[in-house]
Amino acid sequence: MKIVILGGGQVGGTLAENLVGEDNDITVVDTDSTRLESLAELHDIRTIEGHASHPRVLRQAGCEDADMLIAVTPSDETNMLACQIAYTLYRTPKRIARIRSEEYSDYKDKLFHKDDIPVDHLISPEQQVTDYIKRLVDYPGALQVMEFAGGRASLVAVRAYYGGKLVGHAISTLKSHMPNVETRVAAIFRQGQAIKPMGTTIIEAGDEIFFIADTRYVRMVMEEMQKLEHQYRRIMIAGGGNVGAGLAARLEENHRVKLIERNKERAEMLNESLQNTTILHGDASDERLLTEEHIEDMDVFIAVTNDDEANIMSAMLAKKLGAKKTMVLIQRQAYVDLVQDNVIDIAISPQRATVSALLSLIRKGDIVNAYSLRKGAAEAIEAIAHGDEKTSKVIGKTIDEIKLPPGTTIGAIVRGNEVLIAHDDTVLQADDHVILFLVDKKYIREVERLFQPSALFF
Numbered sequence: 001m002k003i004v005i006l007g008g009g010q011v012g013g014t015l016a017e018n019l020v021g022e023d024n025d026i027t028v029v030d031t032d033s034t035r036l037e038s039l040a041e042l043h044d045i046r047t048i049e050g051h052a053s054h055p056r057v058l059r060q061a062g063c064e065d066a067d068m069l070i071a072v073t074p075s076d077e078t079n080m081l082a083c084q085i086a087y088t089l090y091r092t093p094k095r096i097a098r099i100r101s102e103e104y105s106d107y108k109d110k111l112f113h114k115d116d117i118p119v120d121h122l123i124s125p126e127q128q129v130t131d132y133i134k135r136l137v138d139y140p141g142a143l144q145v146m147e148f149a150g151g152r153a154s155l156v157a158v159r160a161y162y163g164g165k166l167v168g169h170a171i172s173t174l175k176s177h178m179p180n181v182e183t184r185v186a187a188i189f190r191q192g193q194a195i196k197p198m199g200t201t202i203i204e205a206g207d208e209i210f211f212i213a214d215t216r217y218v219r220m221v222m223e224e225m226q227k228l229e230h231q232y233r234r235i236m237i238a239g240g241g242n243v244g245a246g247l248a249a250r251l252e253e254n255h256r257v258k259l260i261e262r263n264k265e266r267a268e269m270l271n272e273s274l275q276n277t278t279i280l281h282g283d284a285s286d287e288r289l290l291t292e293e294h295i296e297d298m299d300v301f302i303a304v305t306n307d308d309e310a311n312i313m314s315a316m317l318a319k320k321l322g323a324k325k326t327m328v329l330i331q332r333q334a335y336v337d338l339v340q341d342n343v344i345d346i347a348i349s350p351q352r353a354t355v356s357a358l359l360s361l362i363r364k365g366d367i368v369n370a371y372s373l374r375k376g377a378a379e380a381i382e383a384i385a386h387g388d389e390k391t392s393k394v395i396g397k398t399i400d401e402i403k404l405p406p407g408t409t410i411g412a413i414v415r416g417n418e419v420l421i422a423h424d425d426t427v428l429q430a431d432d433h434v435i436l437f438l439v440d441k442k443y444i445r446e447v448e449r450l451f452q453p454s455a456l457f458f
């Protein structure tokens with residue numbers, strides 16, 4: 001696939017890194033020559049220096065015969081205009097734009113059409129991050145929570161700790177622990193290395209485990225891996241930007257939320273718009289403020305300002321003063337690797353959340369959902385089995401008969417409203433939503449082809 005990416009920043013660069021090893025022809029456009037040189041050297045991709053919405057630059061980048069344009073520059077206006085020009089002048093078939101401002105996204109149904117602003121899909125980083133954090137709040141103790149098939153099934157990453165019922169026991173004992181609940185361990189990472197889960201595999205403390213289950217039973221399965229944490233009730237948010245304000249709005253009905261905002265005017269505006277959130281004007285790194293607001297009573301402290309260093313320092317202080325758990329939004333991947341587990345509990349990368357949303361739109365073969373995992377090395381996807389037994393490579397076959405690439409497992413099938421945990425003798429049917437885990441995403445093209453129906457297949 002020929003893809004033009006406008007914007008070589010953290011999102012554009014991370015996306016290019018995810019796509020470059022998958023037989024894609026990638027071109028990245030940016031105004032920063034140093035950034036482009038780094039991308040070209042690291043990933044061997046084509047780069048064009050220039051303004052992303054200029055017709056000449058778009059033509060030079062290959063929009064005339066590109067399959068897709070992905071506009072993720074820092075400017076909403078540049079992204080929208082680039083999509084307009086690519087469509088009007090070059091008829092680029094598919095156009096995706098990152099739109100951050102609610103001034104535009106609130107009117108997306110009226111604005112974004114081929115007859116108006118020809119953007120096929122909008123990506124809102126703030127909304128992706130807000131959804132991501134909300135799921136972590138809903139499932140205390142989880143490292144990641146990924147939803148599939150409209151939320152009916154979930155893939156959850158947890159760290160196994162002593163106190164979990166399964167720790168020190170074989171995976172096969174899950175059935176005796178939970179006779180009425182089915183789950184599937186999709187992957188295990190031990191000291192950074194992938195281990196193929198088998199019934200005889202012993203779960204060890206420290207293992208990072210990905211399991212899939214009906215969403216209704218996620219907390220029951222988590223209890224097998226670690227001592228179950230109580231639901232969060234008291235939450236403090238540092239930062240009243242789009243993410244902080246959006247998160248407070250989502251949480252304030254069922255939680256006691258306090259939000260700290262440095263800008264006085266912004267704090268006053270939030271005080272008017274948020275009904276049940278206590279708005280505090282001040283600095284989240286102010287020890288006196290945190291102490292006065294009883295940080296020691298907080299179940300979780302969530303730092304989501306635009307400043308990585310401020311987020312990390314305020315979370316470290318909150319933890320020192322007694323906050324039970326900390327979550328921190330971090331833009332720089334190097335910082336994520338540095339502080340995860342050692343300094344803070346959960347480091348959240350907005351780039352990864354955004355890239356996952358973009359991958360869902362890029363993947364072929366009726367793949368409707370995709371999540372980038374483990375710094376982009378692994379991937380979880382939801383594919384729909386289309387066709388019939390004559391045109392499909394998977395319909396009518398048992399899972400044991402399907403030739404899956406190495407390190408790829410089918411975890412569950414959602415059939416209508418029913419979540420079926422995958423077994424070797426499970427037969428796939430037309431329109432099944434199949435949830436797969438790829439330990440190595442380099443095999444994604446093979447999975448895409450597997451789910452592409454063909455009139456020539458016999």
